[in-house]
Amino acid sequence: MNKKHLMSLAFDLASKGGSKTFPNPNVGAIIYKDGKIIGKGFHRFFGDHHAEIHALNEAGENAKESMMFVTLEPCSHYGKTPPCVDAIIKAGVKKVFIAMKDPNPLVSGNGIKKLISANIQVEVGLLEKKAKKFYQDYSKRFTKKTSFVSLKYAMTLDGKIATSTGDSKWISSEKSREWVHKFRTQFDGILVGVNTIIKDNPELTSHGKGKNPVRIILDPDLIIPLNSKVIKDENPTVIIHSNIKSEKIKRLQKHNKFLIYIKSKNGLIDFRKILDELRRISIFSVLIEGGGFTNWSALKSGVVDEIVTFVSPKIVGGKNSITPVEGEGIQKISKALKTKITRFEKIGEDILIISKVIKNE
């Protein structure tokens, strides 16, 4: 077997990790010696051993004087697991083929340097073109500095997203909801407030219409129920919180959910900081499907690029019904946040309005 073929097999292995390794990238590794593959490994889920470790474990003592094919530069720093380069050196691997350097500027090249210092032969760039495509989203983490944010809600003809009792099923027609499921596939992440999880326990998926975005739950006090669908199922979920001391952190991590801690200010988490953190885990486009308060926080922070509104021809009235954007609000109409309608059409029984937020920057 030629080396390109072996690296290609490593990529096939890498792919098996799928969305379960989130937010880690998919990595595959193969150990080859005397014309035979003696070890195979891939990163199976977030918190699991890295690909190199699985492959070394399979090869055992036989790894000595072998060749390793790995899809991404082995790590040289402590993360959730000890550095892979240390294990490679210890196993006595003779030569390491690496498809691509780690694009993270803080680690890029350090793994390679450490291997070379240990007198291991290193060849970087085998199937590099394939690797660049494979790690496209992961690479963006270290280059892309902006996110695209869309805010979506369905309201009645009299401007309500839920009645005074919190009922919101269903404001928009079935066709509109199907449109939304498909629309979700265009996003890396879909963000809601924890109250939406508590009240509706939604799946927040594309319902088979395509790629599922990562669920992002804004939950400052970590009050999310552990039996929520977004916690129990296997799709990735990110929880953004401000409660560093919560004993729930460990229990959520056991469910392989990814927690991001951001300090809050007056009980509010800054949406700009949220987006900064999300870019670090390859989430560059976010669809916000929040309640009135989450939507207000996002709009106020100036991160929203576009608003997707469904207007459903129903009237519910009610002084205490819930509206799409609440919070403190703006007092003068002349100071209102302005948008420009870029598209409007009838979807099922409803009117869809898409508008671009006009930013004064």
Added chain:
Amino acid sequence: MNKKHLMSLAFDLASKGGSKTFPNPNVGAIIYKDGKIIGKGFHRFFGDHHAEIHALNEAGENAKESMMFVTLEPCSHYGKTPPCVDAIIKAGVKKVFIAMKDPNPLVSGNGIKKLISANIQVEVGLLEKKAKKFYQDYSKRFTKKTSFVSLKYAMTLDGKIATSTGDSKWISSEKSREWVHKFRTQFDGILVGVNTIIKDNPELTSHGKGKNPVRIILDPDLIIPLNSKVIKDENPTVIIHSNIKSEKIKRLQKHNKFLIYIKSKNGLIDFRKILDELRRISIFSVLIEGGGFTNWSALKSGVVDEIVTFVSPKIVGGKNSITPVEGEGIQKISKALKTKITRFEKIGEDILIISKVIKNE
């Protein structure tokens, strides 16, 4: 001069009353004797003498043995003024030409009968075709049993018609507001709650775009300020109230404003009763431009036929902002009032949505 010509002149006079006689019909009268017009009169404004009295006053004692041409059957009952037939009899008029019987079934023919009983010659039906057209709206009062009601509001993209401080200037774009001014000309009446008058002091006219609808102010406790534009200007205003004892009644009547008393139930005036009363004064189509509470009352009573919504691409947020329909509201989305969108288009920067209320009757 032939008699048709004289009756035609009476109609010309009648027209001069214009909207100022509201809710009375326009009436004109001419007194003719020995080849000369010796008296002319028309009903000039609500509360003024009737046309016949003005004409008789001008003719003076000369009215004896004259001919009178009057566009509508003279009244035989006490209204704001004594019955005209009594004055005609007293003046010694010889013959009365009447274009049309009064269509009000309670009075129709009674004036004629009284004149005949007093040995006055009466000819009914001179220029009757013209009269039927002239009194078309007035005649409807006694035949038409239904009204057409449209409810109009302009809301922000997040469903607000005013901010928490009550600011609503301007939610919709200039083009949309012009569209509304023109739209108003299609209605006999335009209805608002008294709070709109107190807060915005609007003119509620078509701003020169055509016929001005009659302003109808829903003011149960008669708290309307006497210096409001709708009270001070000369266009007709109807005030619907439930406060029979208010000392303001006389002061408002002095401004020639028309008051309608309807008993309230739990502080609410039934919109069905309002429409019944409005039909009695030739208001068969009403545009409601109310606040959240007025709109809720109208929708709840089931009188609204169509909803005209402007969605303006602005966001104001605010838990305490004002929404198009408030009041008690409906608790279950499945029980929401349903409408069907019949038209939607962009007007200026806004989206106009017109929808028909689906009535379960």
